[in-house]
Amino acid sequence: MYVSYWQKKTDKSSVVSYNDNKIVALADATQILITDVNDEVFASKAMGDGVAFKLKGDTIYAPASGKLSVLFPTGHAFGIAMNNGVELLCHIGINTVEANGKGFTALKTQGDYVIAGEPVIKLDLKELEKTYDMTTMLIVVKPNEKQVVFNTPSDVRSEEVIAKII
Structure with missing residues (x-):
């Protein structure tokens, strides 16, 4: 089995490596159970299993x-299609499609290759929170015959490993 390793340079002296069997936190946040989300589609796992985050920052990173x-x-x-065939969906907030893009700035484009921990979306979190529940879901929409094991809910920092793929 081929496992690729991706590296992200965080400063002039350190390089962080992630392999295709790890998923990292998509923001500084409090990780919660997907079943605790105030949206029946996500909470019922109709789209797939996953976790959710109560955001503490205004940047969403590639998980x-x-x-x-x-x-x-x-x-x-x-959505992210990983090299191991696992597909993830990041849904920022509940009913935020109704914002029609206001408060969201894409830092990447569809088709780009991203490295775990790389910024993807910048938010105007304070403005969005006035109208929307900004709980953010990370869903495994295609496990590709693999099992994703999430860590116990806790406070997390972006790029912290929150799940292993076995």
């Missing part, structure tokens, strides 16, 4: 390395 297979024009959601 894994792979191709941005989908990036909604509104910036409220994106």
Whole structure:
């Protein structure tokens, strides 16, 4: 089995490596159970298993390395196809499609290759929180016959490993 390693240079002296069997936190946040989300579609796992985050920052980072297979024009959601065949969906906030892109700035484009921990979306979090529940979901929409094991909910920092793929 081929496992690729992606490296992200964080400063002049250190390089962080992620392999295709790890998923990292997509923001500084409090990680919660997907079943605790105030949206029946996500909470019921109708779209797939996953976790959710109560955001503490205004940047959403790639939770894994792979191709941005989908990036909604509104910036409220994106998908990543990992090299191991696992596909992830990041949905930022509940009903935020109604914002029509206001408060979301895409830093990448659909089809780009991203490295785990790389910024993908910049938010005007304070403005969005006035109207929307900004709980952000990370869903495994295609496990590709693999099992994704998430860590116990806790406070997390972006790029912190939150799941292993076995």
